[in-house]
Amino acid sequence: MNRRLYVPLMTLVLLFFTFPIIFMAMVSLKGQADISTGDIFPNVLYWRNYPDAFGSIALDRYLLNSAIVASFGALLTLVIAVPATHAIVRYRIGRNWLPAFILGTYVAPPIVALFPLFFLLRNLGLVNTHLGMILVYGVMNLPVAFWLLSSFVRRLPVELEEAARVDGVGYFRTLRSIVIPLLMPGIASTGIICLILAYNEFLFASFLARSQDTQTVPIGLSLFQGDRQLRFGQMAVASLAAMVPVYVLAVFFQRWLVRGLTTGIGK
Numbered sequence: 001m002n003r004r005l006y007v008p009l010m011t012l013v014l015l016f017f018t019f020p021i022i023f024m025a026m027v028s029l030k031g032q033a034d035i036s037t038g039d040i041f042p043n044v045l046y047w048r049n050y051p052d053a054f055g056s057i058a059l060d061r062y063l064l065n066s067a068i069v070a071s072f073g074a075l076l077t078l079v080i081a082v083p084a085t086h087a088i089v090r091y092r093i094g095r096n097w098l099p100a101f102i103l104g105t106y107v108a109p110p111i112v113a114l115f116p117l118f119f120l121l122r123n124l125g126l127v128n129t130h131l132g133m134i135l136v137y138g139v140m141n142l143p144v145a146f147w148l149l150s151s152f153v154r155r156l157p158v159e160l161e162e163a164a165r166v167d168g169v170g171y172f173r174t175l176r177s178i179v180i181p182l183l184m185p186g187i188a189s190t191g192i193i194c195l196i197l198a199y200n201e202f203l204f205a206s207f208l209a210r211s212q213d214t215q216t217v218p219i220g221l222s223l224f225q226g227d228r229q230l231r232f233g234q235m236a237v238a239s240l241a242a243m244v245p246v247y248v249l250a251v252f253f254q255r256w257l258v259r260g261l262t263t264g265i266g267k
Contacts, residue, residue, distance in 0.1 A: 027236040028233055029045050029047070030046055032233070049237050050237050053233075054237075057224070059241060062219065063241065063245070065130070065213075065214055066218075066242070067199075069133040069137060074137075075191070076139075077145050078190065082183065084146070085153055086149075086153050099146070102142070102143050114204065118208065128208065133214065140197075144190075148190040148193065149190055153179075188256035188257065192250065195249070196246055199246060201218065220238065221239065
């Protein structure tokens, strides 16, 4: 491609993907009068939206709750999915029907499982608790983790595992010493994706988290709706604050994330 065209084209692509964030930042600096006009840029910078957003709801608490349930939920997903995916793919457990069944469970609307999960957690005393949310998110994202990790497991050289078996190494030691280190790019990328899915989840959180001590960021954003109007400026501030942890995580794990996603393309 001509270098003269490359830079303008990449600039347009960058603007296309960053425009929603830029627009949200502009809204966060608008008062209600500016928002009603529909202009992109504020006529007067309204900085009060930032302290008001953190003062009107317990936004910092909601961010902490989201970080707790999403992080431990993703960790639980990986603890179950890594050995399960390796066993299913490597030893063909369940033949073809078990992988199809696992992926098929993700096709069903989430609301189908809402009421059974609610009554189950209520009987266990885990409604409105971090542990209950972690268990739900950990199980909910298992099909996604299986789908992402299965391609990585297929690419692992089976000769290494066979050599370990010949040397008398047990399955779990082989998994810990050989399989997991080789799967780290896939584990990292899968963990980040599952964490983001749990971090953004709204339906289960709205039913299972009933108090400020357990409610997550998506629930907190819905609280900015007033009696007569939406507080768009404060909602934009809260949305930007909610995006920061995810972006920092993606930048920090960028090397593993890119390597993992590109390695997982194909089989």
